[in-house]
Amino acid sequence: MKTLIIIPSRLSATRLPGKPLLKINNISIISHVYKRAKEANIGEVIVAAEDQEIVNDVKNNGGNAILTSNKHKTGTDRIYEAYQKLNLDNIDFIMNLQGDEPAINIQDIVNLNQMMITHKAQIGTVAAKIKNKSDLANENIVKVITENNLEDNPFSKAKIFLRKSQDALNIYHHVGIYCYSSEILKNFVELEQSKNEIENRLEQLRALDNNIKINVALAKKAPIGVDTEEDYLALKKIMEYKS
Secondary structure, X not given: OOEEEEEEEOOOOOOOOOHHHOEEOOEEHHHHHHHHHHHHOOOOEEEEEOOHHHHHHHHHOOOOEEEOOOOOOOHHHXXXXXXXXXXXXXXXXXXXXXXXXXXXXXXXXXXXXXXXXHHOOOEEEEEEOOOOHHHHHOOOOOEEEEOOOOOOOOOEEEEEEEOXXXXXXXXXXXXXXXXXXXHHHHHHHHOOOOHHHHHHOOOHHHHHHOOOOEEEEEOOOOOOOOOOHHHHHHHHHHHHHHO
């Protein structure tokens, strides 16, 4: 089974413009994510960028990148364009990694890929245990409720993704890694955005609204995503201290 990892990236993030090229240990955030994906050693890795500066940065750091349209509504549309442009044969799964999680756990990438192969799943993602009850009300932390406890059933189906929640059975902190079977990715991008998806700003709801199953693997922990200046400075401090 062949997996291709694509990392969508763009400079025009609303909350932290220029985010992919911010440096930690003198390497850009996007190049850190690329290196982690390579270390997972599950298949070819490519950055799908909206901006030439990102393509140049990734290539200067020894990585692979491709320029894509700046008209995409979602990261999934961007990875699908890159997948088509690459025109690779026999790709079974396409993994979409977030370009703003430079501390992503490599084992989580490996584990999700293995689960997809074992279960021949349509879409897979990962989620971590919720440590603080206050996270339930935090709209910036996306939650997923699964059919079963992930410790008992390590690739349970997702029932719903949501931004705000009361405490619930089998609720987890969703980590934005996705893995699609190549056939499902094509079907998914051809579907209209659903009402649920638009209202909640969560494109995974488009899949559930169209009866596409999403299975969830348990992550070791939720990585710190970089959405704000504070996130960036906190993560920079941690990563630079560790090195």
